[in-house]
Each structure stands twice: as C-alpha cells, then as structure tokens.
Amino acid sequence: MTSTIVVNDIRKYYGDVHAVDGVSFEVEEGEFFGILGPNGAGKTTTLEVIEGLRQADSGTVSVFGQSPWPRNTGLLPRIGVQLQASSFFERLTAREQIHTFASLYGVSGKVADEMLERVGLADKAGSRAEKLSGGQAQRLSIACALVHGPDLVFLDEPTSGLDPQARRNLWDLLRDINERGRTVVLTTHYLDEAEQLCDRVSIMDSGRILESGPPATLVRGLDALTRISVEAGALPEAQARELFPDAEVSADEVSLTIATRAPAPVLAALAERGALAGLSVAGATLEDVFLKLTGREYRA
Amino acid sequence: MTSFVSLSKAMARGFVRDRTAVFFTVLFPLMFLVLFGGLFKDQTLPKSKVLQVGSVAVLDQIPADARTELDGVLEVTRSDNRDDALEKVRKGEVDAMVEQSGGRVVVHFSAADQVKAGTVTGLFSSLVSTGNLAAAGVASPAFTLEPQRVEDESMQTIQYVTPGLLGWAIATGATFGAALTLVTWRHTKLLRRLRLSPVHVGSLLGARVGVSLAIALVQTAIFIGVAALPYFGLVLSGYWWMSIPLIVAGTLAFLSIGLLAGSFAKTPEAANVIANLTVLPMAFLSGSFFPLDDAPGWLKVVSEALPLKHLVDGMRDVMVRGEPPGAVLPQLGILVAFAVVVSAIAAMLFRWDDV
Numbered sequence: 001m002t003s004t005i006v007v008n009d010i011r012k013y014y015g016d017v018h019a020v021d022g023v024s025f026e027v028e029e030g031e032f033f034g035i036l037g038p039n040g041a042g043k044t045t046t047l048e049v050i051e052g053l054r055q056a057d058s059g060t061v062s063v064f065g066q067s068p069w070p071r072n073t074g075l076l077p078r079i080g081v082q083l084q085a086s087s088f089f090e091r092l093t094a095r096e097q098i099h100t101f102a103s104l105y106g107v108s109g110k111v112a113d114e115m116l117e118r119v120g121l122a123d124k125a126g127s128r129a130e131k132l133s134g135g136q137a138q139r140l141s142i143a144c145a146l147v148h149g150p151d152l153v154f155l156d157e158p159t160s161g162l163d164p165q166a167r168r169n170l171w172d173l174l175r176d177i178n179e180r181g182r183t184v185v186l187t188t189h190y191l192d193e194a195e196q197l198c199d200r201v202s203i204m205d206s207g208r209i210l211e212s213g214p215p216a217t218l219v220r221g222l223d224a225l226t227r228i229s230v231e232a233g234a235l236p237e238a239q240a241r242e243l244f245p246d247a248e249v250s251a252d253e254v255s256l257t258i259a260t261r262a263p264a265p266v267l268a269a270l271a272e273r274g275a276l277a278g279l280s281v282a283g284a285t286l287e288d289v290f291l292k293l294t295g296r297e298y299r300a
Numbered sequence: 301m302t303s304f305v306s307l308s309k310a311m312a313r314g315f316v317r318d319r320t321a322v323f324f325t326v327l328f329p330l331m332f333l334v335l336f337g338g339l340f341k342d343q344t345l346p347k348s349k350v351l352q353v354g355s356v357a358v359l360d361q362i363p364a365d366a367r368t369e370l371d372g373v374l375e376v377t378r379s380d381n382r383d384d385a386l387e388k389v390r391k392g393e394v395d396a397m398v399e400q401s402g403g404r405v406v407v408h409f410s411a412a413d414q415v416k417a418g419t420v421t422g423l424f425s426s427l428v429s430t431g432n433l434a435a436a437g438v439a440s441p442a443f444t445l446e447p448q449r450v451e452d453e454s455m456q457t458i459q460y461v462t463p464g465l466l467g468w469a470i471a472t473g474a475t476f477g478a479a480l481t482l483v484t485w486r487h488t489k490l491l492r493r494l495r496l497s498p499v500h501v502g503s504l505l506g507a508r509v510g511v512s513l514a515i516a517l518v519q520t521a522i523f524i525g526v527a528a529l530p531y532f533g534l535v536l537s538g539y540w541w542m543s544i545p546l547i548v549a550g551t552l553a554f555l556s557i558g559l560l561a562g563s564f565a566k567t568p569e570a571a572n573v574i575a576n577l578t579v580l581p582m583a584f585l586s587g588s589f590f591p592l593d594d595a596p597g598w599l600k601v602v603s604e605a606l607p608l609k610h611l612v613d614g615m616r617d618v619m620v621r622g623e624p625p626g627a628v629l630p631q632l633g634i635l636v637a638f639a640v641v642v643s644a645i646a647a648m649l650f651r652w653d654d655v
Contacts, residue, residue, distance in 0.1 A: 051496060053653070076498045087489040089310045091317040096310070103306035104497040144493075 002065055004029045004152055004183045005050060010059030012045050019045040020056070021207035027185060029151075032178045034198035035187045036286065038298065042207040043187040047156055050185070051081055063152065077105055080150035082158060086137045088129040094140050095125035098147055105148035112147055119143040119173060135166030139173065146177065153177060155186045159193060171196060191286040191298065195219075203290060210293040215286060222292055224284030225259040228266055231278035232256055235270065243269055303499045307507035311481065315511065325476065326519060329469035330526060332589075333461060337532040340457040347375045348420045349394040351385040356400045358424070358431045374423060396420040458534050462527040463543075463615035464588040467550065469523065470516045471582065471608050474551045475575045477512050478558025483571040486562075486654060495652050509555060516551040517544075537622035543615045546628060549635035550611035554579075556642035557607075563649035582608045607638045 005027040012020040020042045027033045035043045048054045050061050052068030052075070061068060066075050088097050095116060102112035116122055119139040124132060132140060138158055145153060155174070159167045174197055178184045188194055194201045195215045202212040211218060225248070237251040240258060247260035255278065260266050263281065270276055290298040315321055352359060359376060377394075379385040385397040389408055395416045397408040407424045409417040433441060485491040494504065520543070527534035557578060565571035583589065585602060586609035592600060603609045614631030617623035 053492060053495065071495065073498045073500075076496060079496070081493070081496045083489050083493055087493040089490065090314045090484065090488075092310055092313055096313065100306045100310045101497070104303045104494070104499045106302060 002062070003027060004031075004064060005185070006060075006062045007046075007050060008060045010046070010049055010056040010061060012042075012049060012054065012056055018207045020049065022059075023204075023207070023209055024059075025202050025209065025212060027183060029183055030178075030181055032174075032184045032197055032199045033186070034194040034201040035185070035204055036189070036191065036194045036201045037187075037204035038189055041189075041204040043189075043204055044156060046204070047154055047185070047187055051079065051154055052076075077148060078151050080145035080148065080153045082141050082145040082153070082155045086129070086141045088137075088140070088144075091128055091130070093126050093128050094121055094132065094136075097129055097140060098144050101144040102147045107148050115143045115147045116140075120169075133166075135162050135169065138162060138166075138170060142170075142173065142177075150182070152183045153185070155184065157187055157189065159188070159190065167193075191290065195286050201286070203286070203293060205290075205294055211289065218289045219284050219286065222284050222288055223261065224288050225261060226263040226284075227257055227259050227282040228263060228270070229255045229257045229278070229280045229282075230270060230275055234275040234277045235273060301503075304503040304506050304510075307499070307503060308510050311507055311511045312514070315477070315515065321476070321480075325469060325473035325515065326522060329465050329472070329519075330522065332468075333465050333523060333527060333532075336461040336465070336589075337458040337527060347373055348396070348416060348423065349375045349377070350420065351379045351388060351394050351397045352376050353379050353382050353385050353397060353399045356398055356405060358400075358405060358427045359398070361431075362427075370427075396424075398424065456533060458527055458532045459620040460591070460616070461589075462523060462534050463619050464612050466520060466523045467586070467608055467612040467615060468579075468583040468588040469519050470547060470550055470611070471554045471579050473515050473519060474512045474554035475558040475561065475579050476572070477515065478508060478555045479562040479565065479571040479575045480558075480568055481508055482559060482562030483565045484568045486651070487566075487568060489653075491652050509552070512555050513548060513551050516547050520544075520547055534620075536619055539623065539625050540619045542618040542625040542628060546611060546614045546618070546632055546635065549632055549639065550607065552639035553607040553611070553635045553642070556639045556646055559646035560642055560649070563646055563651065566654060579608075582606050585609070586612050588612055607635055610634045 003026040005025075007023060007025050009022050009024050010020055011018070011022055023042070023046055025033075035046060037043050045054065049056045050063060050068065052063075052070075052072055055069045063075060064078060066072060068075055089100060092100065095113070098112045098116055099109050102109065102115075113122075113125075116125055119142060121136060121140055121143065124136055124140075129137060129140065142155070142158065145155075158174070159170050162170065171193070174184065174186070178197075186194075186197065198215060200212065200214050201218070202209045203218075204210065213221075232251060232253055232255050235256060237249060237256060240249045240251075240256060244258055244260060244266055246262070247258045247266065250257050250259075258266055267281075270279070287298045362370065379397075382397075382399070385394075386408060388394045389397050389410050392410060392412060395409065395413070399406050399408075405424060405428055407421055409420055411417055482491075485494075524534065524536070524540075526532065528536070558575065561574040561578065562571055565574055585592075585599065586606050587603070588608065592603060595603075610631040614628040614635075617628050617631075618625065
C-alpha cells in the first residue's frame with residue numbers, strides 16, 4: 001500500500017527564483033499534514049504542483065499512485081481543493097454556489113444542502129457570496145471543496161485574515177473533516193495552527209523543507225527552556241536565584257520568570273512556599289523550532 | 301451535460317443580477333434607438349424663419365392657395381427696423397431678411413448655417429422665377445419637377461437605425477461578456493478552481509457561448525419589439541428571419557474578440573478598456589449610427605475588415621431592404637470565418653492562470 005501522496009525531489013524555478021528547491025515528503029492515508037513556513041517559502045507552489053496546477057521542473061509527484069500532471073480528470077474527483085482566494089461565481093448566493101460546484105461532480109442538490117448545513121451556513125444560504133463575512137466565505141469555500149466527498153483535501157491558508165473566534169470555529173470544522181477519515185493537507189503560516197491541528201508538519205523556508213515530524217516531537221527535540229512565571233512579589237527575586245541556581249531568573253513589575261530545563265523541581269519548590277499566585281507555564285513552541293532551524297525570528 | 305447546464309445557469313444569473321451589464325448591453329443601446337427613432341422620426345426640414353422689411357411683391361402678391369403651401373416651409377414675420385432685422389440674421393435668430401428695391405429682391409442670410417442659407421435662397425429663387433413666369437404670362441410651364449426617393453416610402457430613420465444599433469448592442473454584449481467572464485474568473489481564481497474540478501473545457505466554453513447567444517436573441521426581440529411600436533413604426537421585410545443566423549454568426553465573432561481581449565488583459569478593468577476600445581470605434585466605422593456613404597475611401601476599406609460592418613449590412617439587407625436570404629450569404633460566411641480564425645488564436649493564447 002503506497003502513501004496517498006509521494007513527493008520526490010521536486011523543483012520549480014522561476015528564472016533565478018528557486019520557488020521549490022528539492023522538496024520530498026509523503027502523506028499517509030487519513031493523516032492531517034501541514035506545510036508550515038513564512039510567506040514566500042514555497043508552500044503554495046508545492047501545493048500547486050501536487051494538485052496538478054503546475055508542472056515541476058524536475059522530480060516526481062504521485063497522488064493515489066497517479067501523476068496529477070497533465071490535468072488528470074480521473075484523479076480530480078478524488079481530491080478537494082480550497083484555494084487561497086475565495087473563488088466564487090459572481091453574484092450567486094451561497095446555496096447557488098455550492099449547488100453549481102456539486103453539479104460539476106455529479107453530486108445532488110440534497111447533498112449540497114447538507115454540506116452547507118454542516119459548515120453552519122444554512123441560515124446564510126440565500127446570501128450572495130460577496131455579502132458573507134471572511135469566516136463565512138472561508139467556510140463556504142471549504143464546503144465547496146468537500147461537497148463531492150473527496151478522499152484528499154487541500155487547504156491553502158484557510159484561516160488567514162480571520163478573527164480569532166472565526167479561526168477557532170474553522171479549526172473545529174477541519175478537525176471534524178479529518179476525523180471522518182479524510183486525508184488533509186494544509187499550508188499555513190500560523191505556527192499555532194499547525195501545532196493545534198496537524199499530525200505531522202514540514203517546516204519550509206526558501207523552497208526547502210528544513211524539518212519534518214509531529215509538532216510535539218519537533219518541539220521536544222529542541223531541548224528548550226520552560227518558562228515558569230508567577231506574580232511579582234510571590235517570591236523575592238534574590239531568593240529565587242538562590243533556590244534555582246541553574247535557572248535563568250528575571251523579574252519585572254508584573255511577574256517573576258524562571259526559565260529552566262527541569263521544570264518539575266522548580267514547580268515543587270514554588271508550591272512548597274505557597275508562591276503559585278498567577279502561575280503560568282510556557283513550553284517551547286514551533287516558533288522556537290523555526291528560530292533554531294533558520295537562526296532568525298519567525299515572521300509570518 | 302449537467303456541468304454545461306449548471307455553468308450556463310451560473311453565468312446567466314450572474315449577468316441578470318449585474319445591473320451595469322444589463323444596462324450597457326440592453327438599455328443603453330435601446331436608449332439610442334428611442335432617441336434616434338424619436339428625434340428624427342419625421343425628417344422634414346424645419347420651417348425657415350424670414351423677416352420681411354417693407355413690401356416684397358413676390359410674397360405679398362402670392363395667390364392664397366400658394367400662400368398656404370408656402371406657409372408650410374416659410375415663416376414670414378414683418379419688421380419695420382431694418383438694422384434690427386439684419387442684426388437678428390447675424391445672430392442666427394432668424395434665417396434671413398428679405399427686402400425689395402425696385403425689381404431686385406434682396407435676401408440677406410448668414411453663411412454660418414449653410415444648409416439653412418441654401419434652403420432660404422433656393423426658396424426665394426423659386427419664388428422669383430414663379431413671379432417672372434406669371435409676369436411673362438406663362439400659364440403652364442414646359443417643365444415641371446417631381447422629386448422621388450429611391451427607397452420605398454416606409455424607409456424612415458427607424459428602418460436604418462434599428463439594425464445598426466442592434467448590431468452594436470450585440471457586439472457589446474458578446475465582447476464584454478466573453479472578455480469579462482474570462483478575466484474576472486481568472487482574477488478571482490475561479491477558473492483555477494474549475495480546472496481542479498473534472499469539468500470539461502468544452503462545457504465551460506459551451507456555457508459561455510450559449511448564454512451569449514441567448515442574450516443576443518433577447519436583445520433582438522426587445523429591439524424589434526420596441527422599434528415596431530406604432531410610434532416608431534419599424535416595418536420588417538419578408539425575410540427578416542434570415543437575420544437570426546446572421547446574429548448567431550455575429551455573436552460568435554464577437555465572443556472570439558472578447559476571448560482574445562480576455563487572453564491579453566490581466567484585470568477586469570483592463571478587459572473593460574480593451575473591449576471598449578474595440579467595440580465603440582468599430583460601431584462608428586461600421587455604420588451602426590450613421591451611413592458611411594460620405595466617408596473617405598480608405599475608411600470604407602478599413603470597415604470591410606470589421607465584423608460589425610458585415611453584421612449590420614446583412615441585417616439591413618434582410619430586415620428592412622427586402623433582400624432575399626441568399627443575398628446575405630457572403631456576410632454570413634465572413635462572420636463565421638472571422639469567428640473561426642480569431643477563436644483559434646484566442647485558444648492558442650488561453651491561460652487558466654495569471655502566471
């Protein structure tokens with residue numbers, strides 16, 4: 001049984017710009033896979049090559065064991081694509097949009113209506129796509145990508161430009177899609193999104209994959225410091241330095257922060273002294289992974 | 301087949317709900333029809349206004365029945381102030397001032413409006429001749445003049461402008477429809493989204509062609525319906541139905557122009573400009589609005605290369621000039637050939653994506 005997607009050393013150059021410069025990875029059936037990186041890292045181009053929108057200059061791509069290039073109409077019904085822009089027919093209502101897309105795949109209107117319901121847009125069915133909010137348009141776009149029940153779904157930065165509430169709602173929807181057994185490939189420049197959703201991520205920068213693996217494994221592999229903060233005054237700074245000589249201690253008017261590789265004894269000591277007011281514990285994030293890999297701050 | 305139907309529906313809905321597009325493809329040309337058809341309905345010359353100073357024998361001694369006939373074309377007002385009357389002629393308030401001294405009938409006119417000047421001098425020249433004949437005692441002149449137009453009596457302005465403006469309306473609708481669909485859909489990445497669905501390119505193009513043909517036929521029905529109202533008085537000749545194949549071929553020709561424009565343009569705004577720059581000058585050069593009879597020879601040669609010229613010519617032939625269907629086969633052939641060649645070029649330049 002081969003993987004759902006096998007990408008082998010693909011390259012795509014535009015003149016001197018190496019948009020994709022030797023990328024390889026595999027995505028297993030049922031996996032939630034993320035391609036993570038700042039804008040211009042080559043995520044979208046990579047996705048376009050896999051979807052069959054572009055031909056790689058070199059390297060091979062196989063989706064369900066077939067080549068997506070040139071336009072493979074046998075493959076297209078098995079994949080669902082949500083594009084970066086919300087691409088709709090002008091002046092059509094949400095319901096008309098999804099019905100039109102459904103009919104392109106020979107899917108009935110009833111199924112289309114159910115899908116609209118599932119993404120929570122039933123009450124917006126009569127609104128034109130142009131009148132929907134950013135989150136609603138994004139959900140409609142995803143509904144249109146899913147209406148024909150594809151086995152593999154591509155989502156290109158689905159939450160960019162959404163407010164935090166709309167993002168959370170969309171995350172729930174995406175988890176639900178994956179839990180129903182679909183393979184999901186997502187690109188994002190939000191590190192927290194990748195951490196929250198993906199089984200496995202590949203971190204991309206300048207057209208190359210720097211590191212791949214489950215988010216938790218990547219973070220753990222950093223052997224990074226854990227930051228423990230309590231309210232300022234809960235424990236005098238001098239006493240903290242004395243207690244935890246191996247840790248980095250810093251303090252300001254608001255909080256006292258202890259950064260350590262061994263958080264357990266620190267927490268125990270703080271608890272013993274009743275100094276847990278306003279406690280917060282922050283581990284390393286993918287941001288730290290990116291910083292370590294590229295030597296520079298992550299900027300979306 | 302289902303994708304063809306649903307894409308056609310989507311395009312048709314998008315068009316009908318676009319007020320600007322509906323206005324410019326249907327109402328705007330119709331406004332011109334109403335304007336031209338109403339304004340130039342009775343193409344008789346307006347009465348010439350003449351100020352008479354002192355007594356003028358050819359006017360004063362005219363028989364009563366001839367006077368009535370003259371009143372239909374000439375409006376004579378008496379004036380006592382000669383300088384004031386001349387000033388009015390200079391300002392263009394009246395067309396001429398007439399006075400008589402001895403045997404000379406003097407007509408003062410302004411050269412600013414040559415048509416009116418010609419009319420009024422011609423009129424008085426004829427009055428003077430009639431007066432001379434009467435004075436010479438000639439009762440029945442040896443020669444009389446009887447003007448007769450070549451077209452039958454029904455060839456009113458509306459007969460000329462209906463096919464012309466309809467051709468322009470169809471050209472606008474088809475060109476803009478094709479160009480804007482292509483560019484807008486590429487711009488919003490809808491075209492890319494469709495490429496990722498199993499839809500056949502033929503269904504996509506077929507839907508656009510089908511919707512444009514439907515729009516063209518609706519335009520035709522509305523135009524003929526309005527022009528045939530008693531107020532405008534369009535009278536169709538027997539083989540008017542032959543205009544339908546012409547309209548179909550013409551629509552295809554303009555769709556191909558739109559597709560070509562859409563292949564070049566990157567944004568909907570640019571497509572709009574290109575389509576405008578193509579269709580509007582073409583309408584003028586093809587005799588949509590006014591005849592090209594007086595145009596210089598090179599312009600007529602240029603107009604032969606324009607599809608709208610052949611569409612409008614063909615439609616005029618069968619709709620109002622009463623030509624038999626076979627007479628417009630050359631125009632039909634040219635339109636089809638144009639559509640085939642330009643579509644082939646557009647197909648070669650077709651891009652799904654901007655990059």
